[in-house]
Amino acid sequence: QKEVEQNSGPLSVPEGAIASLNCTYSDRGSQSFFWYRQYSGKSPELIMFIYSNGDKEDGRFTAQLNKASQYVSLLIRDSQPSDSATYLCAVKGGGSQGNLIFGKGTKLSVKP
């Protein structure tokens, strides 16, 4: 059973701080990794994806991937109250037809 694990939180950080969200996965053949943001009552929206080991930056967001340790993380710099949401980690399984496997999400709360 391929699994994606996330700490459910809630993770609470003060406004302006760095929020660090972590995710581990079980399938060593996984190739593609995604972070989705889901506001309460809304659908998930893709905010970052990463394919290679290392860091990928996009504005205030940085995705980090370590395939040897099978973890992927998302850093949010200068956190804002509007970043308060649940963040879902998704991993594409090995093979050309592998579906995305989603973690249960980490709830982030940014306090003003």
Place this chain on the structure above:
Amino acid sequence: DGGITQSPKYLFRKEGQNVTLSCEQNLNHDAMYWYRQDPGQGLRLIYYSQIVNDFQKGDIAEGYSVSREKKESFPLTVTSAQKNPTAFYLCASSTRQGGDYGYTFGSGTRLTVV
């Protein structure tokens, strides 16, 4: 604008009734998916389709049925056999590569049994 549309936004079902949730996309995506999300839970895959006239069961297909007669459309029927259908239902689509570029989600349908 390209996107994926789910309707209705809210749906109420009586006991023993079948209901159909609509999902339409104009992104020219080959693959489409249905997920169920319960409060505090992750996304659970119900059915998926990689090509027209073909679909596969996901992890929780019992009590649900789908069809894929057109590339743009992937309706989900919640049958009376689904004993606990109250949930948030999400439709998604992706390129044929099985999500190499991630999934695009619709806005969801919230189904409640009354």
